[in-house]
Amino acid sequence: xxxxxxNKEQLAAExxxxxxxxxxxxxxxxxxxxxxxxxxxxxxxxxxxxMDHYGNEYVSENGIDCRNYGILDGxxxxxxxxxxxxxxxxxxxxxxxxxxxxxxxxxxxxxxQLGVLxxxxxxxxxxxxxxxxxxxxxxxxxxxxxxxxxxxxxxDYKSDGPDMDEVERLVSSDxxxxxxxxxxxxxxxxxxxxxxxxxxxxxxxxxxxxxxxxLWDNAYCVHHLSDEHDKIINIxxxxxxxxxxxxxxxxxxxxxxxxxxxxxxxxxASKANIDFIKSQLTFQxxxxxxxxxxxxxxxxxxxxxxxxxxxxxxAIVKPKFDAVLSALDREIAPLGIGEWNSPRGGYxxxxxxxxxxxxxxxxxxxxxxxxMTGAGATYPYCRxxxxxxxxxxxxxxxxxxxxxxxxIFCICVKLASVEKLLGEK
Amino acid sequence: xxxxxxNKEQLAAExxxxxxxxxxxxxxxxxxxxxxxxxxxxxxxxxxxxMDHYGNEYVSENGIDCRNYGILDGxxxxxxxxxxxxxxxxxxxxxxxxxxxxxxxxxxxxxxQLGVLxxxxxxxxxxxxxxxxxxxxxxxxxxxxxxxxxxxxxxDYKSDGPDMDEVERLVSSDxxxxxxxxxxxxxxxxxxxxxxxxxxxxxxxxxxxxxxxxLWDNAYCVHHLSDEHDKIINIxxxxxxxxxxxxxxxxxxxxxxxxxxxxxxxxxASKANIDFIKSQLTFQxxxxxxxxxxxxxxxxxxxxxxxxxxxxxxAIVKPKFDAVLSALDREIAPLGIGEWNSPRGGYxxxxxxxxxxxxxxxxxxxxxxxxMTGAGATYPYCRxxxxxxxxxxxxxxxxxxxxxxxxIFCICVKLASVEKLLGEK
Numbered sequence: 001x002x003x004x005x006x007n008k009e010q011l012a013a014e015x016x017x018x019x020x021x022x023x024x025x026x027x028x029x030x031x032x033x034x035x036x037x038x039x040x041x042x043x044x045x046x047x048x049x050x051m052d053h054y055g056n057e058y059v060s061e062n063g064i065d066c067r068n069y070g071i072l073d074g075x076x077x078x079x080x081x082x083x084x085x086x087x088x089x090x091x092x093x094x095x096x097x098x099x100x101x102x103x104x105x106x107x108x109x110x111x112x113q114l115g116v117l118x119x120x121x122x123x124x125x126x127x128x129x130x131x132x133x134x135x136x137x138x139x140x141x142x143x144x145x146x147x148x149x150x151x152x153x154x155x156d157y158k159s160d161g162p163d164m165d166e167v168e169r170l171v172s173s174d175x176x177x178x179x180x181x182x183x184x185x186x187x188x189x190x191x192x193x194x195x196x197x198x199x200x201x202x203x204x205x206x207x208x209x210x211x212x213x214x215l216w217d218n219a220y221c222v223h224h225l226s227d228e229h230d231k232i233i234n235i236x237x238x239x240x241x242x243x244x245x246x247x248x249x250x251x252x253x254x255x256x257x258x259x260x261x262x263x264x265x266x267x268x269a270s271k272a273n274i275d276f277i278k279s280q281l282t283f284q285x286x287x288x289x290x291x292x293x294x295x296x297x298x299x300x301x302x303x304x305x306x307x308x309x310x311x312x313x314x315a316i317v318k319p320k321f322d323a324v325l326s327a328l329d330r331e332i333a334p335l336g337i338g339e340w341n342s343p344r345g346g347y348x349x350x351x352x353x354x355x356x357x358x359x360x361x362x363x364x365x366x367x368x369x370x371x372m373t374g375a376g377a378t379y380p381y382c383r384x385x386x387x388x389x390x391x392x393x394x395x396x397x398x399x400x401x402x403x404x405x406x407x408i409f410c411i412c413v414k415l416a417s418v419e420k421l422l423g424e425k
Numbered sequence: 426x427x428x429x430x431x432n433k434e435q436l437a438a439e440x441x442x443x444x445x446x447x448x449x450x451x452x453x454x455x456x457x458x459x460x461x462x463x464x465x466x467x468x469x470x471x472x473x474x475x476m477d478h479y480g481n482e483y484v485s486e487n488g489i490d491c492r493n494y495g496i497l498d499g500x501x502x503x504x505x506x507x508x509x510x511x512x513x514x515x516x517x518x519x520x521x522x523x524x525x526x527x528x529x530x531x532x533x534x535x536x537x538q539l540g541v542l543x544x545x546x547x548x549x550x551x552x553x554x555x556x557x558x559x560x561x562x563x564x565x566x567x568x569x570x571x572x573x574x575x576x577x578x579x580x581d582y583k584s585d586g587p588d589m590d591e592v593e594r595l596v597s598s599d600x601x602x603x604x605x606x607x608x609x610x611x612x613x614x615x616x617x618x619x620x621x622x623x624x625x626x627x628x629x630x631x632x633x634x635x636x637x638x639x640l641w642d643n644a645y646c647v648h649h650l651s652d653e654h655d656k657i658i659n660i661x662x663x664x665x666x667x668x669x670x671x672x673x674x675x676x677x678x679x680x681x682x683x684x685x686x687x688x689x690x691x692x693x694a695s696k697a698n699i700d701f702i703k704s705q706l707t708f709q710x711x712x713x714x715x716x717x718x719x720x721x722x723x724x725x726x727x728x729x730x731x732x733x734x735x736x737x738x739x740a741i742v743k744p745k746f747d748a749v750l751s752a753l754d755r756e757i758a759p760l761g762i763g764e765w766n767s768p769r770g771g772y773x774x775x776x777x778x779x780x781x782x783x784x785x786x787x788x789x790x791x792x793x794x795x796x797m798t799g800a801g802a803t804y805p806y807c808r809x810x811x812x813x814x815x816x817x818x819x820x821x822x823x824x825x826x827x828x829x830x831x832x833i834f835c836i837c838v839k840l841a842s843v844e845k846l847l848g849e850k
Contacts, residue, residue, distance in 0.1 A: 058476075067469045105710070260493050261714060262715070292714070
C-alpha cells in the first residue's frame, strides 16, 4: 500500500514499526559510508601495475627525461592517449597534474583575475559574474563558484540534459553570465547523459558575453557499467561547426580510471584556447608530473587499454549499483515515496524523496551509522529548494556493506516520509 | 694588463685577436646550455631508488590508502620529514604537489582574488599592488608578479642580504606594498645567504599594509656544496618572537633533491596562516599526490637521509662550480672586467660585467653555441638598469662541456668589454 494512500492511524502504526527497526540498526553502532564518489580498494588494485612499471623507465618517446623540468603541456605519448579518449588533436590538449578539479579551479580563478581568450577585461572587473548550474549537480563545482564569489543560477534537468530553453534564454540575455558547469556524461549525480540535440544546442549558444565558457567536465567519459552504454557527441567539434570554436573547455582525468590521488588530469579545447591557457599556465608551473604521465601511458598503452581496464572496473562497480537499485525497487517503489534513476555508467544514483524529507533522511541515516552526502550538497549554496535530492555513492563500500547500508537507508526514507505525511494529515 | 689601462691601439689589437678566437669557436657549431638551474642526469640518477620503492607500497603510517582521494595537507610521515627540514611543527606545514612555483603562484593569485589571513579586502580591490624584489633575483618570481599585474620595486643586495634600510623604509610607508620575494639561502642568482641580522630585521618589519607577506622561497635550504656551509636562522620563529607570526610564508621543495619534474613541494607558516591557506585550498583540490609523498619518505626516511643524499649531489655539482670559478679567476680576474661570487651552495654563479655589456655577452655566447639565461632576466620586467648581470647555471652540462662553455663565455666577456671600452675612448 502506498504511504500516500494510508490514513493517519495506518501511518502512525507504520511509524512505530519503522522506529523500532531504526533503533535496532542504530544500536549496532555501524559505520558505513555512501557519501563520496570514491573508488573502492579493489578498484585501485586493478591499476597496481602502473606502480610496477615505475622501475627504471623515465625517458619519453621523444627522448625527454621525464624526471627533469620542462614540457608544460605534457609528454607526447600522454597527449596521444588522452587525445584518443577525448577525440581531439594533440594540439587541443594539455596534460595536467593529479586533479581535474584543480585545472577547473585554476581556469576560473585565472578568468577572474586575467580573463579568458577574447575577454575584454578580467571577469573580476565586472560588478557581478554569474554561472549557470544544472541541478542537481556536482558540489565541488558549486563550491568553486561560491568560494570565488560567482553568483549561481539553478537550471533544472530534463531527461536528456539541462533545460536548454532556459539556458538559451539566460545566456543570450545576460552579459554577466560567464559560464555553465556541465557533466555531460553520466552526470553527477543524475546519471543523465546529454542527448545529441542538447550538445548541439550548447554548441550553438549565442551568449551575450563574448567570453562565455561552457565548462565541460567529462569526468565519466569512459565509465560505463556495461557494453550497453551511453554515447555523447563531441562538443569541441560541434562548437567548431557552429562557429563557436572557443566557447567550450573540456576537463577529464584518470582519477576514477587509475588512482584518485595520483592520476592524470587533462584539459581539451580549441587550439586557440589551449595556446591561450598555456600562455597563462607558464607562470604557474614549469610542468606537471611527467613521470606519472609516462607510467600511465606505459600501462594503458592506448584507448583500447583504457576501455579494457574500464570493463574490469565495471565488473566491480555494477553489482554495487544493482544492490542499491534492487533495494530501492523492493523497499521504496511500492510505497510511492521516492524516485531515482538507473544510470548506465558513472558513480552515482540520484534519489528524490518526498519534498521536505532529504535533510531528515540524511540525518536519520547518520544517526544509524550511514554517512550520505549532505542533503542539499547537490545544489548551489547547499540549498535544495525542494529538500528532496540525495546523492547515493555506491562504489566505496563492499556489496555486503552496501546491502546493509541500503536496508538502513530505506528505513530512513520510509520513516521520514511517514513523519512528513503524518504532519500533513 | 687590465683592459681599462689599455690604450685604443692595444684594445683594437686585443679585439682582433678575440674576434679570431670567437670565430673559431663559432665555426664548431656547438650546443651548450648554462641557462637554467637544472640538475644533470647523473644527479637524477641518485634518486632512482624512489622509483624502485614504488612497488606495492601505498598505505601511510596512519593507515590511509595513498592511492585514493583525500588528505589535503599531506600524509603524516611527509609532514614529519619536511617539518624537520624546515624546523617547523607538523601543524605549520602543507605538503603540496610537484612544484613550489605553483604553490607560490597560487598563493599570490588567491591573495589577489580573495586576500590573505587578515586582509580587509582582496588585494585586487586596491588601485595598485606592489611587491619588493631584491635584485638580481629569480626570474620566475618576477614573472608571477608581472603576469598578475603586480608592480615591482627593485631592492639592491648588500653582501648579507637585501638592503634592509630600504626594505624597512618602503614597507613601513606604503600600504600598497603587499609582499617581498626572498630566496634567503644561496639566493638565486647571487648565492648570498641572509645574515641573522637581516632575517631578524625582516621579522621585525612594521608594514603599513596589515596583510603584507614575506614570500620566503627557501629553495636551496639543504643544497650545500661542502661541509663548510651557510646557515640561516628560522624566519617563522623570528616572526613569532617579533609579534608578527603571520607575516611570512615559506616555500620549499625536493625539486633539486629528488626529481625536478616529480618532486614534493611544501608550504610552511604559522598555524593560523596554514589553517587559512587550507580553508582556501580545499576548493582547488581534494589532495595532492600522496603516493609520491609516501615514496619520497620511504626513500629519504628522515632529515639525515636528505642530508646524506645532498652530499652526493654536492659531489657532482661542486666540481662544476669550481670549473666556472677557475675559468673566471684565470681569464677575467686579471683584466678587471667583471665581478662574481663564490657561493657555498645553491645553483648559480652571478656574474657582473662592465656596465652595458651583459646583453652583448649573452648575444655573442648564443652566436657561438652557448645558451645563457637571457641578460636582464634576473631583474623585474627584464630590465637590468646597468645591463651587467648574467646568471651562470653550471649544473646541467658535464664538466667537460662546462670547461668548453666557459672558454667561450670568457672570450665573449672579453670581446664585449673591449668593444665597450673602445667605444668610450
